[in-house]
Amino acid sequence: MKVIIIEDEKPAARRLGRLLEELNVEVSTMLHSVGESIEWFHNNGHPDLIFLDIQLSDGLSFEIFDAVSVKSAIIFTTAYDEYALQAFKLNSIDYLLKPIDEEDLEQAIKKYRELKSGTNQLSVDFDDIKKLLTNPIEREYKKRFTARVGQHIKIINADEVESFYSENKGTYAATIDGRNYLLDTTLENLENELSPEMFFRVSRKFYVNINHIKDIISYTNSRLKIKLNRFDEQEIIVSRERVKDFKLWLE
Template identity: 35%
Template sequence: MMKNLQIVIIEDESATARNLEYILKEINPEIHMVKTLQNIAEAVDWFALNESAYDLIFSDIRLSDGLSFEIFRRVNIRKPVIFVTAYHDYAIEAFRNNGIDYILKPFDKKEVQRTLFKYDLLIASVSNNEHAETGILLQKLTNTAKKYKQSFLIHYRGRLIPVEAAKINWFRTANEMVYAHVTNGMQYIVEFTLEQLENDLDPALFFRANRQFIINKNAVDAVEYFFNGRLLVKIHPLPPEQVVVSKAKAMHFRKWLDQ
């Protein structure tokens, strides 16, 4: 592992920042914590004055004053970022904003160690003079970035049927089975849980609406305000039960639709 690695943490939850620092030091005592930044405004000011004071950034995505992607739009940061978040849904945008990896909370030592190993491999693959240039690292990352599931091979009545992921309107779980409803009107049982699908499907196209549904953006006809800040989503074809997005997910769901 790279010695004397200089790390900046962007995290508005002090306990999470301390936990990450503890894990990093446990993995490699020679890691130096340069700075912990708690919000966009503070980060923009600090990075503007400290362009070369660090090697790697660990950044949460949702901060108290917005999404951390705003930092990378306002300051020219040429160092790689590992995003640490509780949400799957920002994966695509993370890789567009200096991201070389994406780990989910609650993280553990094994996960942090894995992502540092990936960073070391990327560093080793470029020359010393270029070792932390994000542009170079991201080019190296192209072949290792996560590939989302593009199709399903479904068992149906003694046959194997290939179905494009983009042609699935929605996935629904019921009676411990998961059903995929396709644009041609067919419905199939798939051998995945919604949790597995949430991780494997492109978050730019699919959204985990609630415990029962993952929906395709192209299947959304309309959205209505529902009780207690929730949203009622009208999708086609009409599913056997209503699709309701919780108040906690409502704002993110609207942003997802607006991309």
């Protein structure tokens, strides 16, 4: 199986390459920009599988396929929210949310091999995906959550939550009044329920609300540290793989 990675963040590309090696998948090439990728495809045979970041340093990776007709299977590596991911599913491809989880990667490789060995097509309709990325489907996100407090049910408005976070297998809402409420949900479930304009998952452990960020500080290993208005019980660190997307989200 011939595999290439197209990812502009070289540390993220190298990490993905190492994870693939652990799954006995050899990466033949790593490319880091739209321009470099177009040139490579003009001079090389197409791989069996491409791991593709959507946002590259010199543009969207879809521009590669405007210039080159690629027949490879594609697994996206992305931080886009679920409305776009629905398009990826419909086009018989897979996606991995950054930072990439080892188990998710293993499942994606398994899915690719099953598709390849069967009769399913591995083609991608880039036009449909581009439309969804540039013209997202309007949808309603949750405006309220509930938490049990003794014998009472507490109603929590989404805009009053500074952060959602996980701790000791529980999921909590840290609110503007300095309280932490245990919720009957998971961060994975919240991913489909939170407005991407208001909340961003900065790490596997934390979602933060843009309206309650007090300060953003440079941190070790090219990461960022976030200070919220009230919540200060734990450090909130933007993982290195998500720094670029976090900065784009802020804008």
